[in-house]
Amino acid sequence: MTNGGQRATRSALDAWVNRFDLRITALIDPAGVGTRTLNTYGVRESAFIVDLSTMRVVRRINGSVAGIGPSAIQQIVPTILELLRRGP
């Protein structure tokens, strides 16, 4: 995650996790690399499904940066549930 277009700090990550009571893996860029994730993967609010055997992007959805409409997560969750249902 980033923080207002800058590298997110640990305190920002903690605030985000605590605000939404997140129970998922939550990460930020390490110090010294700037906004590397933003520069490499793209802008928020985007969601990817990755095949862990090949690390290929199976599905990518870009949500609205303005927060309009269903989020990328809302749109992509049915797809990953279907993939998990099918199995490897």
Next chain:
Amino acid sequence: MHSPRWLGPLALCAALLGCGSTPTSSTPAGDAAAVDAPTVDALAVDVATADVAAPEDVPADDVAAAVDAAMTAGPYPEGPYGSREGTVLANLEWEGYVNELGQERSTALTFGPTSLQDLRGDGRGYALVHLAEFL
């Protein structure tokens, strides 16, 4: 996230428990079968006797030489990398909270370094990656 792969083991457990349940039939035939069945204690003695000879059949060397199945993915796939569908997502390093079980708030876990390669696990299944921004 709960994988449906758990359904197999759960179904198997249910079947085994069913075998051990007490018959509920009230027919005379059901009662007769219950009387003729060996008691639990008798079965336990039979099993214990059979187990005594079993360890001698397994050479200790074989146990020591057994190789565990790989529990980690192989090397990270080669590029070229990208973030569009069909491309290989680049292996990045991060720091934060790795919450594998989802049973507690992530900030209750240890803050530390990780990478996409670390998060691949055994290389099976799928990962959901979400890019967010704290405003």
